[in-house]
Amino acid sequence: MRAVLGSINQFNLSETPGTRAGSSKNTLFTPTTANLSLGISQRLQSFTNIQFTSIQNYILTARNLGRCRQYNISGTCFQLEFKLEFTVNEPALSLENLHIEVPISIRTELGDFIAESERKSLLLPFFEAFTQYAQLDHDRQTVMRKISQRFPQLIKANHRGSPSRTSTTRGKLAGPTIPAGGPGVQVLVLGGSNKSPELVFQWVVDITSDGKVIPQVRMLPRMPKSWRQLDDKATLDAIPSQFLRLIQLKGVEGAVAILLECVYGQQVTRTAPEDPDLSDE
Template sequence: MDSDVCQVYEDEIQSLKEEIKLLAEKYEDSQQESTFFSDEEILMSIKSFQRELWGESEGHESAVDLKAELESLETCLSFLMKLTGIQFTGHSKKTLERTRDKTVRKHRLSGNCRSLSFQLEFQLLEMQNKGNVSAAITDLSITMEPRGNSDLDKFVSSSEKRGSLLTFFRSLSSYAEWYEHRRFTFLHFKEKYPDIVTLPEGLLGDYILLRNPKTSGFELMIVWKIHIDEEGKPTPVLDLLTKVPKPVLGQKMATIENAPTRFRSMLLLVGIEEAIENLVNIFSSER
């Protein structure tokens, strides 16, 4: 009989412990909900903590060790941001469901990757079975800016279907690097050849036009797409389209017809910038 009473008390104690743990986690989630910290605020907090610690514990080995560790973390954070171009500006989470072996939390993330901004929302399902913990992401929703880019829209849609954040961020970093490279390249040629190069869709478009002021109606369109395959690998795809008046077409039929093929060959031989530079120089000298 005594053993039965002890077991009842033990069960009650265990139940109270689990309830206390659940309440503590709910309190932690409520404190984190809708809390946003920029990278600058994080670094400022670290430095403020450093100053307080060094002022109170100066001369102790533990403070010196902690200072070195914090400096190392700052260096790693700065390196990762420069390497990937990804900066997180906000995060919040909320517990939706919690049982003994399952926890479901809803996360919101915001940030930017170079000149592209993003917002993520997803549910994280954590399962515990015999001491082993597994996690799975569900209901992934991604919002990217700027919008209206077909390649980017396809990339976002496929990322939502896969539900892999690692693949998304790895692909996003590479995509944003090419996106930024294209933008700077278009800006460079627009500023260098303002009378020849035009940007009908601005710097965020995927093509530029070459217009020869000496020949009315003679245009070349350099199209620069950023294709992303099923594995999330971005690849620049460039091509040349021509718009030529009939009088000019009759005079230089062979040269104009072979222009796209020659442009693609130049891309392989000298790279994107040099191929565009050569094309602009040839185009501007045509009469």
């Protein structure tokens, strides 16, 4: 990663006069407008799925410590957009004033990490963690979209944000309702008739301030307290632990499908075409 990112400065850029006194500006628009090393860009996308869409840099007015260069970079990783602005003190090879922009839909999970990366001007750690996060968010989007398409009659709501374990309000969670399978969607609420409990499928991607990415996938039952009192064998309370075991055997999508069939019955869950890969052998 370090070698590939460092190769950005090896591109042959088209130089134009700067818009401010004492500066000159270089701009990378598309691979067809400059003589670029396309192999470098292709390797970067192959290994990390990062694709740069724009790279601009210009020399700032010389300071006491020597020449500084301003960079404005934008791109995508697994279809998640990012924009970066930072300054490089070229004699000292130090990076300063890092500013990071990502879609507002994923700010809930990335906010603390981005703030720490900006505070310490940590460019490489940002890329390393962001590529991991983008991959997991892509997987999460794919699974939630497939579940929504396979069991549309069971979908109650989908949200960003954590569900309340004690809430008994059907189909209502904090946060805006958004299309299933979109970036940053963490919660999918599933339910049958009014006489059946709701299952809250939660997939959170936590990222610590130092860039450690931790996925957490859970299935939580949600029902009135009176129902819980009647469940003397604590069958519903065992759903979270059983779900984690099923993930190891069938994967996330398969585990969700099996639990939905167990709770809501085959007649409800099999109105949509069944995935042959999830059937019992």
